[in-house]
Amino acid sequence: MKTIGVIGLGIIGGVWAKNYEAAGVLAGVWNRTAQPEFPKWKREAREVASAADVVQIVVADPPAVQSVLDAILPALGPGKIVVQSSTIDGESSDGFLKQVTAKGARYLEAPFTGSKPAAEQKKTIFFLGGDAALVAELEPLLALVSETRFHIGTHRQATAIKLAMNLNIAVQMQGLGEALTFARRAGVSDETFFTVIKKNVSNSGLVALKEPKLRAEDFSPQFSVKHMLKDMRLASRTTGCEEMPMLDTIRGCLHATAQAGYADEDFSALIRLLGPQER
Incomplete structure (x- = not known):
């Protein structure tokens, strides 16, 4: 099982991180507002990307995603995967995909549906956009925090x-x-x-x-x-x-x-x- 880091400990991200921790795969977490008491807390977002095989981003909007990428891109490279779970638009997704893959890392668009109660019950539904082989590779990891994972098609379609x-x-x-x-x-x-x-x-x-x-x-x-x-x-x-x-x-x-x-x-x-x- 790959290890994962979560960047963004809001209503949903915090629940996912705790579920990953309970499953023994959490490598690190970071949030703009510091939460040093959180399991596997890192002082910088880049430290999360360095520690984890997979970095899952769940923040407010495209500018927030960009600020995270600006911080973690130096730590990305072959073998690293970015799972982008913030709700964004297709144009933004195009840009994020290019930035991540230019570093030799891989990118999966993974927005979701399900509010806090669903996340707590591990009933999140993911809409996955990207390469089918990557979707299959991440299936065991994402299954730890979700009930259903749909491969929608491309990153823009997700x-x-x-x-x-x-x-x-x-x-x-x-x-x-x-x-x-x-x-x-x-x-x-x-x-x-x-x-x-x-x-x-x-x-x-x-x-x-x-x-x-x-x-x-x-x-x-x-x-x-x-x-x-x-x-x-x-x-x-x-x-x-x-x-x-x-x-x-x-x-x-x-x-x-x-x-x-x-x-x-x-x-x-x-x-x-x-x-x-x-x-």
């Missing part, structure tokens, strides 16, 4: 399917919040609403995940407003997707939610902008 999934989820969340608010204002109880929707064709995994949060008005982040907004901005800048009505609408709703002071909350906080919730 970034596209991730943004497509998040667009679908964000639009569903806005629709769920509006439907719940509509029912509440008619005097329908949350218990009745969620009982009925579970028998409706519109029921989904998102409903199951967000029902407890909506009912309790618990907006602690599983996936934050600011990160979903970043993803929708990336999607909007993708060639051929500049004038999609629902994409434009949900980006605007997320922007307004962030501007209202809820950027760090779970993206189910979209419901907050619908006004007072009559219960």
Whole structure:
């Protein structure tokens, strides 16, 4: 089994790193905000790349990925692999692939779906983009933190399917919040609403995940407003997707939610902008 280092110890990266540590394959971790108490903590990102066969990057956005690559490229070379798991766009992925392979290392695009509860239960779903042989080589390692791994195709296609999934989820969340608010204002109880929707064709995994949060008005982040907004901005800048009505609408709703002071909350906080919730 190869060893792995994780750069980015946020909501998901920190969980993955602990799972890798429990499996005995974690070689090092680094985070922009220091966490020296974390198992296998390294003082610099470059030290992680030096110690590990595989470096998995899970940070906020393309500029953050670039800053990591700037730090670790001197430590990359033949035998090293970069697994890029941040949500980015295809153009950025092109650039990162070129930088890594120019050092003689290999690159796998590996965005994912699944929030914190899924990561804790090792039910993350990876969308892998790259050479089939590399995908097969990394299968045992990525299986330690995930339930399913799809080989989507190219690195650009992997970034596209991730943004497509998040667009679908964000639009569903806005629709769920509006439907719940509509029912509440008619005097329908949350218990009745969620009982009925579970028998409706519109029921989904998102409903199951967000029902407890909506009912309790618990907006602690599983996936934050600011990160979903970043993803929708990336999607909007993708060639051929500049004038999609629902994409434009949900980006605007997320922007307004962030501007209202809820950027760090779970993206189910979209419901907050619908006004007072009559219960």
